[in-house]
Amino acid sequence: MTVLILAVAGLAVINFVFKAIGPALLGGRTLPPRGQSIVTALPPALLAALLLADLVGEHWSGTAPTVLPDWPPPSAYACAAGPTLRASPSRSPPPSPSARSPDVCSNRRSSASWGLCRP
Amino acid sequence: MGVGSFALAVTFGAFAVLHGWPAWLAILMSAVTFSGSAQFALVTAMAGGGGLLSGLGSAALINARFLPMAAATGPYLHGGPWRRAAEGQAVVDGSWVVAQTPDGAIDRAKLFGATLIQLPAWTAGTAVGALLVPSTAASYTLGLDVVFPGFFALLLLLDTLRSRPALIPVAVAAAAISATALRVLPAGPSLLLGSLAALLALRRPPDTPAAGGDQPPEEPT
Numbered sequence: 261m262t263v264l265i266l267a268v269a270g271l272a273v274i275n276f277v278f279k280a281i282g283p284a285l286l287g288g289r290t291l292p293p294r295g296q297s298i299v300t301a302l303p304p305a306l307l308a309a310l311l312l313a314d315l316v317g318e319h320w321s322g323t324a325p326t327v328l329p330d331w332p333p334p335s336a337y338a339c340a341a342g343p344t345l346r347a348s349p350s351r352s353p354p355p356s357p358s359a360r361s362p363d364v365c366s367n368r369r370s371s372a373s374w375g376l377c378r379p
Numbered sequence: 380m381g382v383g384s385f386a387l388a389v390t391f392g393a394f395a396v397l398h399g400w401p402a403w404l405a406i407l408m409s410a411v412t413f414s415g416s417a418q419f420a421l422v423t424a425m426a427g428g429g430g431l432l433s434g435l436g437s438a439a440l441i442n443a444r445f446l447p448m449a450a451a452t453g454p455y456l457h458g459g460p461w462r463r464a465a466e467g468q469a470v471v472d473g474s475w476v477v478a479q480t481p482d483g484a485i486d487r488a489k490l491f492g493a494t495l496i497q498l499p500a501w502t503a504g505t506a507v508g509a510l511l512v513p514s515t516a517a518s519y520t521l522g523l524d525v526v527f528p529g530f531f532a533l534l535l536l537l538d539t540l541r542s543r544p545a546l547i548p549v550a551v552a553a554a555a556i557s558a559t560a561l562r563v564l565p566a567g568p569s570l571l572l573g574s575l576a577a578l579l580a581l582r583r584p585p586d587t588p589a590a591g592g593d594q595p596p597e598e599p600t
Binding site for chain 2 (some may be wrong): 268281283298300306
């Protein structure tokens with residue numbers, strides 16, 4: 261518990277110093293032009309990085325289904341799994357909708373839009 | 380911004396408790412540090428057996444971006460060194476970006492206002508997450524996970540890049556760098572690496588705002 265409390269205190273101090281040192285030392289002086297150029301470019305760089313971090317997550321594992329609903333397309337999994345998961349064999353007549361068993365290719369909106377898994 | 384902060388804080392509160400932190404300490408951390416990505420990094424590093432120094436090192440690395448951000452804010456703050464140091468605490472990612480004006484200055488009132496909205500939202504969200512520990516599925520169902528990405532995307536496209544189209548290559552480079560880094564690194568260092576794309580601005584003279592910023596409209600010919 262003591263270590264955790266120390267961690268919180270340490271982070272609070274680090275945060276305070278990082279945000280305080282610039283305004284306290286520079287006062288009302290502006291940065292030199294080159295420094296100002298970097299600072300001007302920092303918001304779009306930071307926003308783009310934040311956006312990517314939110315979208316793909318660490319190790320690309322955080323791709324939220326509500327953020328990227330069709331990526332990766334479910335049909336890609338179906339095709340990768342082999343022909344047994346395809347909707348229907350190419351030489352047999354397609355089954356009627358009522359007789360068709362549920363499968364990953366025919367029941368997903370994205371399979372049509374990506375054009376995969378078609379016989 | 381308050382809704383986005385709250386949603387992310389709920390996730391952090393649950394994340395901290397699930398990693399062995401007492402709920403009260405997670406809430407206290409949010410109240411006194413108010414540093415989202417650094418808080419996640421601290422909890423992650425310490426949960427992974429990294430220890431106190433490792434955790435604080437990760438958090439410091441992530442928060443290093445506040446050094447130039449706060450320094451650039453300095454001229455727009457008031458008072459002597461101590462007061463400026465105190466006012467500099469209002470610098471957080473969302474507030475700092477929102478407070479940017481088309482001519483590159485910083486709107487002090489907007490900076491404070493945005494932070495004053497986010498801080499209670501962040502603390503309250505942490506309390507909800509730490510005490511209730513909602514599932515990730517609930518976050519997906521309610522759409523809380525898209526609030527912050529959506530906010531950042533709108534801010535990037537409609538505000539920052541629209542007023543400064545010359546900075547589009549910087550944003551593209553930052554996205555590419557951070558996406559690549561995220562494949563192998565945690566979010567904090569990836570964020571820092573992505574921010575390094577701002578160095579591309581050294582290749583050209585200081586940016587001038589696009590038309591529609593503070594430039595007078597051209598006379599029709």
